Each structure stands twice: as structure tokens, then as C-alpha cells.
Amino acid sequence: MPNLDFEIETKKDRQVIDITDLAQQLVDSQTAAVSIFVTHTTCAVTTADLDPGTDLDLLDALWEMIPKLKYRHPHDPEHVPAHLASSIIGPSVTIPVKTGSLVLGVWQRIILVELDGPRTRKVVVTAFVDPESGLRDADDVE
Secondary structure, three states: OOEEEEEEEOOOOOEEEEOHHHHHOOOOOOEEEEEEEEOOOOEEEEEEEOOOOHHHHHHHHHHHHOOOOOOOOOOOHHHHHHHHHHHHHOOEEEEEEEOOEEOOOOOEEEEEEEOOOOOEEEEEEEEEEOOOOOOOOHHHOO
């Protein structure tokens, strides 16, 4: 299983960054799926529609879900909302691959969601190779 580690320099406190093309770099005809994982607790990875403004809609909606409480985080209570938002979204996503391409919907993109930037973020992409690359797709079964 090949891995690709890369760093992303975020530029804002909260930001959505399209990383679809970076994940596609590791895909070939033998790849069955890829896992995209971020090694941090104040950013996340998911899929989303990236029509103009939808990145800001996502960030605004997410931030509204986080309760305004008096947090007890000993390190820095100010960034607890970023930890919570990151946990809601999650640190990883797994995308199937078919004939060398990520299987995504028409508008679907893989995104890194920065929640406490700007920072340098490490992303790990793991490609899972189909050990029986001759397997048929479910569409081919009669």
C-alpha cells in the first residue's frame, strides 16, 4: 500500500481547502480505495460541494452547532470549539476508486477543513491496492 504524506499551509483561522487532486495523485488502475487522514485535532477531512460560497456556508453552519460554553481545556480554552468541530467532522475519509479514478459525485470534492489556523497541516493519503485486480465490479454481475 503506497502512502503519500504532504503538508498544507493554511492561511486563515477557518478555511476550506480542496485536496481532491492531491489524493488523485496516488491512484492508479490497481487501486481499490484511498484513505485521506489529517494528523491534527483542530482540522478535519470530509467531502463537500464547493460551489462559490458553500465553503463559508459550511464553516458558518458548523460554528453555529458548537455551544458557547465555558470550556475547561487546560491548554487553551479558546480553541475548544475547533477541537469539537473537528471531532464532529472527523479526521479521515475513505474514497472508492474505479478504473483509476476517485469515485466522487458530480459536485463532490475532498476537502481539508481548517478550524484553528493558520497552521501547517500534515495529510496522509494511503492507497489500498486490490489484491485481485481482476475482480469484477458489481455492475458486471448478472
